[in-house]
Amino acid sequence: MARILLIDDGEDFRLLFENMINRLGLKCVCAPTLNEGMAELQQLPYDIVFLDVDLGTHNGLHHLPEIQSTPGNPDVIVVSASRDSQHAESAIQMGAWDYLVKPFRFVDFEQCLTRCVKHRDARNRFISESTFHRGPIIGSSPKLLRAIQWVGIVARTKNNVLLLGETGTGKELFARAVHDNSDRRKKPFTVVDCTNLPNTLAQSILFGHEKGTFTDAKESREGLFKQADGGTIFLDEIADLAAPTQRSLLRVLQEHSFRPLSSKQEVSSDFRLVAATNRDLSRMVQEGTFRKDLYFRLKSCLINLPPLRERPEDVEPLAHHYIKKICEEQGAPCKRLSQDCLEALKQYNWPGNVRELINTMNYAISNSYDAKTLTSYHLPREVRICMVKSTVEKANETPVHQQHQVTVMPKPETEIEILPTFKEVRNMVVTQMEAEYLIELIKQTDGDLKKACKVADLSRARLYELLQKHEIDYKQPARM
Known part of the structure; x- marks a missing residue:
């Protein structure tokens, strides 16, 4: 049975929601505030979360990714009295399963919930029945596991895959995982760094050329798309492709055939394309620097890779x-x-x-x-x-005053102890700290003063001075 949570600050709606859930023979937990809802999600894994947009001082949409990243990886259905289409678009764009406008009919609620549960069950069953090889992808955070789940799902299809993520998020590792978990795993995995493709040679490198096509073409060569026949071709940083190459690539993706430069015959190739970029392709489409038709063909299976700061x-x-x-x-x-x-x-x-x-x-x-x-x-x-x-x-x-709270108990004047001056105490503490640090420094560097100077960021003369001051024998670190 699906575990369901409602986060909504409206008492009347919470009662109505519970009644609708009971009519379906299900149970739910209701949280009147976002903080209580997040605490509940941290304690137990939930399958589905119904999230209100207007939560007093909080906007529920702003916390949607945080909710999705909790241990249960729940699907989120946004509920709101707002009829602002921009809210609905933002919710779906951020990964919400659906957007229900209050007040909604019971039949619409039932249909939405039933479909969400069935889809979630089918997805989990699909993932559990498949053997996934993650290779060198390290980590177990919810956001990383969500990306890995998508790799496991799309790997068994024949669709193109688009990986979006910042520089250094491991896009090539994920591309390799798509290949290694597909039925093409025994065929070539061809990597193309689009940032290093010269505009004048891109067509030749990708699609091949005939002998004599240009001055240095002393023999015919097949392109990288042909070399990937039966396997996977990975176009890294595809946003850097020049406009003419984008146009040629679109046709190749549609037909899976192309004509090498100067050739009279077309060549076919059974490849699977995985592309990646750290740039915003949708914005590039709006700016006219990336082809809209190519973008839509690439994004049939889109996987967002989380940055390390989010995991x-x-x-x-x-x-x-x-x-x-x-x-x-x-x-x-x-x-x-x-x-x-x-x-x-x-x-x-x-x-x-x-x-x-x-x-x-x-x-x-x-x-x-x-x-x-x-x-x-x-x-x-x-x-x-x-x-x-x-x-x-x-x-x-x-x-x-809270960092160093002292309970002062009054004493008779005759019982007041004579304390050293503050300066004397400070000097004693600094001296002790210096000695302990230097002893550990010499231990860590095994008495090598060159290494010790570099670690401590001290000159050799200053280090000698401190060692002599504290009578530390750096030649015999083991006896200290």
């Missing part, structure tokens, strides 16, 4: 995976990840997505030299800055 729970498994991989490639022992390093990685926004995370792990491993554990000090400066700013901002959120 922070995947940062830790990704970091562990690539630390292990990089160390194996370098023939070095696998390094551990300290808690402060992990917290720094989670705090960062990752504008470069997974690709930036991989580069960060490479940098940290190189910067740690022979240390066995990666700490936040080994990370690039921009990641450390983000962590420090976050720490300071959290401290600022709590009033100073």
